[in-house]
Amino acid sequence: MKSCEQCGKTIPEGEEREKDGRILCEDCYIDLISSPxxxxxxxxxxxxxxxxxxxxxxxxxxxxxxxxxxxxxxxxxxxxxxxxxxxxxxxxxxxxxxxxxxxxxxxxxxxxxxxxx
Ligand SMILES: [Zn+2]
Structure with missing residues (x-):
């Protein structure tokens, strides 16, 4: 089980996202990529x-x-x-x-x- 490098939350199997080499939960990923x-x-x-x-x-x-x-x-x-x-x-x-x-x-x-x- 992985945990999010941004918020520390445990990420359900298969739901981890990667951004700039960091493993993130979906929420943090969406935060990061959200449009200006x-x-x-x-x-x-x-x-x-x-x-x-x-x-x-x-x-x-x-x-x-x-x-x-x-x-x-x-x-x-x-x-x-x-x-x-x-x-x-x-x-x-x-x-x-x-x-x-x-x-x-x-x-x-x-x-x-x-x-x-
Ligand atoms: Zn997170």
Whole structure:
């Protein structure tokens, strides 16, 4: 019997879902993949611009989230360096992830820190 990595609930046989390499119960999975709010014009615009669905993260976005999960937050410079991403690309990924409510920025000692939502 598996348990959900998000909420810890035991998952009935055959009902586990996988997202970004994590085993999740159906509820948490649906929470994670649920669409951005329709009232957010940027997210809607972005959704239209992609051939797939907005719930599908690019490997680079998944890497960023995994890194933030591991570190609990990092500066953009650190992420760019650790993940070998160009700063301009990183800015774009953050914009997407922020609109998906996956990450947010906060200030710590005057420095910008990116952390999970
Ligand atoms: Zn769960």
């Amino acid at each position: 709010r329709a009232c957010d014009p940027w997210a809607v615009y972005n959704a239209k611009g992609l051939s797939g669905s907005v719930e599908d993260l690019t490997p680079q976005q998944a890497d960023i989230l995994a890194y933030l999960e591991k570190t609990g937050g990092a500066t953009p410079e650190e992420i760019a360096e650790q993940l070998h991403i160009q700063p301009a690309d990183l800015d774009r990924e953050f914009a997407v992830l922020r609109h998906m409510e996956k990450v947010r920025g906060r200030l710590e000692n005057g420095k910008k820190i990116i952390c999970l939502w």
